Amino acid sequence: MPVALPPFKEPKMNTLNLQATAVVSRNSIAFVAQVFALYEMRRPLVTVASEAQAANLSGITVDRCITPPEQSGWFDAQHALIHDDLPAQVTYTSGTEGQPKGILLTYANLADAAERIIEQMQMTAEIREYVGVPATFSFGLGRYRAISAVGGRAYMPPRGFDPLEIARMLAAGEINALSAVPTLLRILLASPQVIGEAGKHLRWMEIGSQHMTAEEKRRIRELFPNALIVQHYGLTEASRSTFLQISGASMDSLASVGRPVGRTEVQLSADNRIRIRGPHVAKSRIDGDGLHDLRDAEGWLQTNDLGHMSDGYLFFDGRADDLINCGGLKVVPDLLEVRIRSRLEPGTQIAVAKVPDAQRGDGVLVAAQTDASGTARVREASVAALREIGLEAGSSLHIMSVDAIPVTGTGKVQRSILAAQFASQQSTISNDGNVSAGEVNDVLSLFRHEFPGQTVRPEDTFASLGGDSLHYIQFSLAFEQRFGQLPNSWEQLSATELQRHVGVSEKSIWRRLESVTLGRAFFMICIVALHTNAFIYSSNWGAAYFLVLLAGYSVARWQLPEIIRTGSVRTLLGTVRYVAIPAVIMVAVMQVLTRRFEIMPLLLISNFLDPHTLKGFLFYFIEFYIQLLLLAALLFSFAFVRDAFRVRPMLSAVALFVAVVAIDRTIESFWNTDYNYHRVPWHYAWPFALGMVLAAANDMRTRALAMALSIGSVLVVWGLTSAAFYVAVGCAIVLFVRAFVVPAPAKVIVAEVAAASMFIYLSHYQVIVIVGKVFGEHKPWLELILAVGVGIFLTRFYAWSERRLLRLKS
Template sequence: MRRLLDHLRRFADRTAVLTDTTRLTYRDLADRVQACAGELGGQRTLVLLEARNDLDALIHYLAALAAGHVVLPAPEGADADSLIATYRPGIVVDRHGVRRGDTGPHALHDDLALLMSTSGSTGSPKLVRLSHANLAANARAIAEYLEIRETDRAATTLPLSYCYGLSVIHSHLLVGAALILTDLSVAEPAFWELFDRRRGTTFAGVPYTFELLDRVGFAEMRLPHLRYVTQAGGRMPPERVRRFAAMGGRRGWDLVVMYGATEATARMAYLPADLAHSHPHAIGRPIPGGSFTIEPLDGWPDDDTGELVYRGPNVMMGYAEQAGDLALGATVDALRTGDVGRRCGPDLYEVIGRTSRFVKMFGLRIDLQRLETGLADDGVRALCTEAGDRLAVVAAGDHDPEDVRRRVAQSTGLPVTAVVAAVVTELPLLPSGKPDYPAARALAAGDDPADDGSGLTDLFADVLHLDPADVRDDATFVDLGGNSLSYVTMSVRLERALGHLPADWPRLPIRDLERRPAPRPRWWRSWGTTVETSVALRALAIVLVVGSHAELYEVWGGAHILLGIAGYNFARFCLTPLPRPERIRHLRTTIGWIALPAVVWVAFALVVTDDYHLSNLLLANKFLGPHDSMTAGRLWFVEVLVWTLVALALLFWLPVVDRLERRAPFAVAAAFLAVGMALRYDVVGLGLGHDAWFTMLAFWFFAVGWAAAKASTALQRVIVTVVLIVGVHGYFGNSVREALVTTGLVLLIWLPTMRCPAVVAVAAGAIAEASLYTYLTHFQVYPLFGSHKLYGVVASVVIGIALSAVVTQVRARMRDRRLSPRDPAQAPALR
């Protein structure tokens, strides 16, 4: 007893526990624990504790440990009859108080401190035996890699009966940090009021917690003291890891993904926050003091792949299945996780499968075989398998899928929304007669089992002109060098391949794109397809530009919408989480694929027309003149765009600017927008004139698009919208033009995608992809048709599309020649 109490008293007047109405110092906590330990008595026994997230349960837990008892936490409100019948606890502590058991003293091993259940409500009385050394080692390791400080305050978002929730208690009390004790859910406004009022710095979550955070608008919350968020309790989809990591980067907190098991006292691995962008699929590196080995498995011929085996001082003593097992010493020295793993980087590991039919979801470990058996006993023949972060169930016979979902949710303890179900005439089987679980997974998700999404790597390679061997399934469009010039083609072809364009697809790994979501309702699918708003606007804007120049109609403003879209795409495809050299390389490539075609076309036009001057060849007419030519200003849009990108490439080449943008992406974009607005209004009195829309000062439209792409909250989007409306008002001196530009860019800010007939989507994609070539060439094309202005406009668009197709084919041939050397033996050296 003295050792634990001395540890608590060592932190004296530091805050130990906070509730909605109470504050305890470490000295107060030690006094209460000591008094409670005296009430429990000194004869060592097993204490079954109803583990609520309140002060009374915490004090009884610590008091039982301090008095030398062995603690068995049970979930609040759980039916503990089977545990009591099997283990015969000497003391039971629940909401009714403390009561003594009717059994004599247990034979308890001296090292035994804690018994934890390994499963949810489908589990049995099988328990994990943990020692005092296990608890101390794991708490020290967690405190070390999370760098927990005495000033940290952790909210109890997970139950004390769950090893993850209990590890938060252990690790924070170890270093003298504080706990915010609450049983409120993160879905409740009262939780966030308490968290903010008590200056919470951290909280823990399982994958389902992060779904709830999306629903309650977590991204828009002001939490000034939040320092980091941890995630464990099952695999979280990589795209969600990336998104929350990026959100944390913008808001000033870190996301730490972790991997563990009750058998390891809680934690085995962690993914440092700075690796969440580049390795969102990984479980991370071993915790301090622990190590992994990968042991060969039948059916996995790859030497680098096998069962993940963990060793460390936090590995359990062993299992208990009856009261007599509580007297046993350590029976294991390594933990066979049952996960199929492989290395995915220096000292980094990922899990790619399971050796058994257990899955861990929403903090519960579920025995799928036991679940199938239980359903069969209830008259439901079914196959159960994991489908990403959902449990997929396919039942045979005359059943209501919703009824199947509710039964499975009730049996497992999962929320109903975490279960997907389908009913079929016969269960899918392999030719061998064994269950076909991949087919079951596809059926439950509503997919065609024969269509596994394969071919996306080839699709990415084709669009981006890469060697298919260099396109890994964990790479994203952005990782592979995708930019604003290729994303139009990619989005159209991807939507055609998947039937639906996922949100934020440029940042999703290919393998996650292949795991397509369930199809939209039939009424939705029957009307058209999804197209990105930026693609539709790009197509519309270039048609407006060409038609206005050809005097078919007079609807100006398309070029300024294009400039805003250019800023939007710059933020999406150049300011990515990739390392600084990769960012600059992508930006350099983007500049090249805009400037090179422009220079080539101007050179051609110089030979066959009198439209341009040598200054146009340098894309510098606005700098060098002549300014009195009727045709010199035709390429102003390209000049603004190229030199803006060149200037930004030089700025972001500087490490300090690069770091600042990563730390506060929206703030940096807003700062550049402020500079653009200052120039637009000539705030500093440079006397640059008021014809800004036809000069380099049009940069502020680019900055609006940039800020729109980096805006992550409704408030930020409102700010960008207000600046846009204020800036456009009076800018052109033409209300129709101002309304058009404002409407187009407001759609870009607020509406990522839209639905339209499939034929319109295909046409928009082709026109948008060719917008640069159409812009460059239309000045020389439409005059050829004289008074037939409509023909001239159509011809300009068609020729732009044709030139785009030719350039694409040339790039493809260049790639093929690069990847097909005459001497095959040279191939490895050329890759």
Template sequence: MTAQPDLARAAFTDLARHGDRPAVLSADGVLSYRELASRVDDAAARLGTARRLVVLAAQNDLDSLVAYLAALSAGHVLLLAPADKPEALASLMHAYDPDVLLRSGDGHGVPVLEERRNGSRHHLHPELALLLSTSGSTGSPKLVRLSHTNLTANAEAIAEYLGIGADDRAATTLPLHYCYGLSVVNSHLIRGAGLVLTDLSVVDPCFWDLFRDRQATSFAAVPYTFDLLDRVGFADEDLPHLRYVTQAGGRLAPEKVRSWAETGQRRGWDLFVMYGATEATARMAYLPPDLAADHADTIGVPVPGGSFRIDPVEDLADGELVYSGPNVMLGYAEDPADLALGREVHELRTGDLARRQPNGLYEVVGRRSRFVKIVGLRVDLGQVERILADMGITAAAAGTDDRLVIAVEGGHDGGILAKTLAGTLGLPRAAVVIHTVEALPRLATGKVDYPGVLGLASPEPAAAGAAGATRAAVTDHGATGTATPAGPAPAGRADDVRTIFAEALECPVVGDDDTFVSLDGDSLSYVAVSVQLERVLGQLPADWHLLPVRELGRRRKPRRRSPFSFLETSIVLRAVAIVCIVATHVELIMFQTAHLLFAVAGYNFARFQLADQRVTRLRRQLRGVARIVVPSTAFIAVAYLLTDHYTVANIFLLNAMVGPEAVTTQWHFWFVELLVYILLAVAALMAVPWVDRLERRAPFAFALGMVAIALLSRYDIVDPGLPKPPPVFWIFALGWALARARTHLHRITVSAITLVTLPGFFGSSVRDVTVAAGILLLAWVPALPVPAFLRRIIGWLAAASLYIYLTHWLVYPLLLPVHPVLAVVGSLVLGVGYWALCRWLPAAAGRLWARRFSSTARPRQAAGAPLEPR
């Protein structure tokens, strides 16, 4: 079917009529309406005239804006999806099988078009224009069907009550795929106003620099935004062009409405509190700014062109709020066949209980259908009870916009139920509170007492909600206790090599003939021990880890003060690499070094895990793997409970085997997974007697043989069988070979292999050079000079590198909105803290066990005997 232009569609897609007025203002420059129209026309021509179903992976950039307008102006049916949530995008692609996928390209207004078929396999109703996910169901197949008339009518209504004129400029503080964020775009384009296009957060100082520079006049906020505005001192910002702030996306507490309305009055801008739903294309009501301070508990009046009525509800004093207007959706879609349907809905039953005040303002007093909105997700409390009933559990669910509270009859495991429900509903685990009770609280009438259910929750302020629970969980797992990273030992102990080994390796007895390796030292404890030993002994020999305590003790010598100190190259590389990894993920720099750590891991494996006899070293190798697996799985399990980014496969380090092909948050721990796979595979290999004998006879030749075998996967001659990560064992094997190199010829050989095989592997010359330079340093430079004052810090970072890698995925997103440098520093500090905690816990448990054992083993005291002093 060929799309026919109509007046509704042209209302905000006939962009050229606004001429040279600024349409898009960004950090990169200003684009006029005429220039924007040209880019839209080009993109529309690429989409063609045959009407098709188009999915746009949207983000707040020029490419997405052009793609959105091009699809609408050409008459296609557009489904908006979030570009930053690949799981949601994949779900919608699978459910609706679109004809075309649009993505952002280079940011110059030329979106990437992925054509999946020439025509369309879908029957698309003539009125259908846009498909949006309902609030809280992004990625769900249930979509809202909107027409061009819906979009235009709501945009005109919003523009009218906000008084948007051609000189207005709105900053895009909300995502384009969210109906509220989209309504900001539509209502400004329809009036020829400007869009200050950005994806920066309001806590980023650069946002406010851009806001002032582009003379923005408004921005949109959800309730959480005001918490962020409080944090950055927005009330005192000098914003001479700010005309108004809008609020929607959930109920803002009346006291906050009053406070911000009064702030606006003092600072010269208005606060518009609004009420709406995706099903109404965005807005249904607004509270005039001059009434906000005195009527903060109301939603105001209907938007222009819309109307409310209140239908009675049996047994309730208040009725259900029903909205009518040209912005009411056509209906829902739950599968592709529904795209052929026309209008099924003529008015919107909101499910909210409301009353109309004498002054004509409407007030929402509750929910008929018992919905709550938690962290932006709409939860049906009745559905929660039905889910539990299907499990044979009698329960009553209540909640606020902060958390879900459930009373459960019987002796069920509340923790397991809460985790199951959180996963089913898509909520953070900390937002679900379950209380087991003997009987559900009930009113005198026998009905469930839902306020009583809600009262079962802990008495902490509701405002803390999930965020408070999350903070508590983080405290429990990373910031309590007295553990600190290993610093200087107390006087009289730091000079004792035996004490350093005993404390760092948790060995109660250390003999004169023991070595670091014989005491089960590994790469995780190597750094802490070497840093402490170097404070006592000065620069250590390359083979110190193989020297007995007696020999190391004889090497004790006074240290001369110097502004520089030498640290082993592998230690410095670990510290630098982990800092670069975190800084790259924060996008402070782009310097990828993760693969270099595989070379260091292979180097340390050969040094620490291949000594002694076969059975002994197999036990050591498995213990070494356990020291990686235990803290990793423990932390990932916590991350699984606190976020919706991970799966059970992540907890068991299996995502690289069973995970999705697409790169999602589930791939965050790929480095740990592949390292564990490699270590287990090599341990199994070295457990074979004839392989063990071969490695002992010719250690360097054996390591080169491992490199040669591993290169088969590097050059795709042999498929390693993993769904996504590139082969890395050959880099691990290069480090192994370096540890076994004993002559210049050996090191030259490994260096030559590195320089021949690395170029082209990563598709980035900078990354190729970075990894190659690290391996060459490992080969030829035994120690690197570092400033003396940084020596301890570098040691901590190197020792905690695994723990920093694990924890930074949860830490930096919380701090990044404040400042990238803070995100990096916070990630490093929290990672070192987790490392210290993991060192402290086993030792504390051992001391507790020893005390309990000694107390039970002590002979019983005779009756009447005096107490033995302790």
């Protein structure tokens, strides 16, 4: 429901200031309802990203800031269009370059655009539309405005654009219309079988303004043969300036973006830039100096888009500031992308941008979302495409592999970001390589030292390089030993940003010791102490469960944000490799020394066997830990799972927890694992998922929920025992005490133990055996101390050996 507001007062506006209500942008039905409520009251509104932005707007006095709650589903409220020539809303452009501009739109502007799309699409009250574009963008909100005006219903998907959901709802008759941008429609074109016969049930479709080839439009028409499909071209300042009825267009006109209708006019300037005039064109932009005219004296809006006209149709030729001038030949990035993409496998993600070139003015950068092996194919396709338009680019052509193509919320490629990434790569590529400890003299070289074998650039962060909990501890130790105190949330800062913090903070013997680091060290010592009989922390155990919990916490906190950003699970697979290699080496060494050869431990799956049937050493904790990471990698390889955690991380984590508990109980009902003490991944999945819940809790409400879930879990598993106490207190510390302030030497000791936890686990049984043989009896405390010391030594030795090997290979 919309937030209740005080009685309406006539909106005040002058050349210096506009009084408005701020609404935090959320892709939510509540957001749409709130916007319409403000329309009805004739109260100007401004959409903002956060309350903080609302407090710092230039040229606008905000009387209040409304944050709508999350809500998806159907929107069926009816709101007539308003034709008043009064300020309706300020919308900030989502352009690909420069600072967003505040565009002041009137009710008349909005109504004219809505009336023309209603007329072009022949919309009626029967429309039930799947709005595949966020309501926070002008295209998406425009769909709700038009549908509401004709008395139809609009559906906001809870997980964003979902082809499977679209197909299901079409087949069931729940929807008969769709709105989307070309980027999203290409997902359907890559797998048309997902829609299949259900496409015949679509009656209406609007496609937003991005470049789309005639062939792509033809295929969309075939996918939805009975739909009236309309594509529009426009800007925030001039929404829906031209229309192309794809469903009835000839092949010659399919490549265009249509023609103007109603009172809209389009023409080209002397340098082929598109100019627009009409009642839908905004009059002003707003900033700290007040209002500024967007239109010239004759009412024309001059855009930065290039185009040409043919038979009354407008053809979009890209943005003028994206145009590549390579040796005098003009290259339009959008069109070059089409040529390159046609020579590659379907679905290959590429983008073209211009970069400086000393000889030709502009060079051609082709960024490809592929690994290094795939760049050769992209280069071949790029050379052929450039040759086709008469350009032999030679050394002016650059191919860059990227994890993801940077785009705006509406799918527009951010070419300047690609150019900046390329420039950074070029400035550091000659310095890349494995760095020895003695060569570490700045933050960038420290990153390269701590992430051997990887190409590290100034813009990389700990998270983007695939850092996990063990690397987190090791890196923080190495940084603070050289450069001093780390800032908060340092794992999200680039090497360049971290360098700026060096020497800024005052020197102190005090350091922040994170609670998760303390928890890892404490419970690792508890496990070793239990095995050496130095002390029994709990007769009910529980330490192993808490370490698994910290593993889930690590994935959610350090690795999941990067997985969501890139769509790749390589960070998890990197952790699996980091853990598996030393584990296999240790198993192999022990089998050679004891002459007890078994294949299952070498494959790291012996945890599924009865431990009494095994002859040698087994590392079941490492085994199911790796298996949990692999299952997590499989889970997050699905886009809908990543989207769920991106939009609602806490709810998704709790849902995962409930799911894994149900899976464990289900499997145990027909596969009883008492024989191997339940050393299977699904049995330990609940603390792993609980760790993700703890990491997702970011305010008092969610922390309280996570704490309640933790207490309930430990009571179910252990009852009122010491194990439940230890684990519950550990959860409380992680949730409510982010870090302790301790003397620097104390942090070093605790962090060294925590960082070495894997090697302590791998080697402590061997230490126990050796001490028993040397002294003829067990010496619990000596075994405990030596086990920790040996684990720390092996951790250091392994890291040194890995770097040494990589340096020799390079």
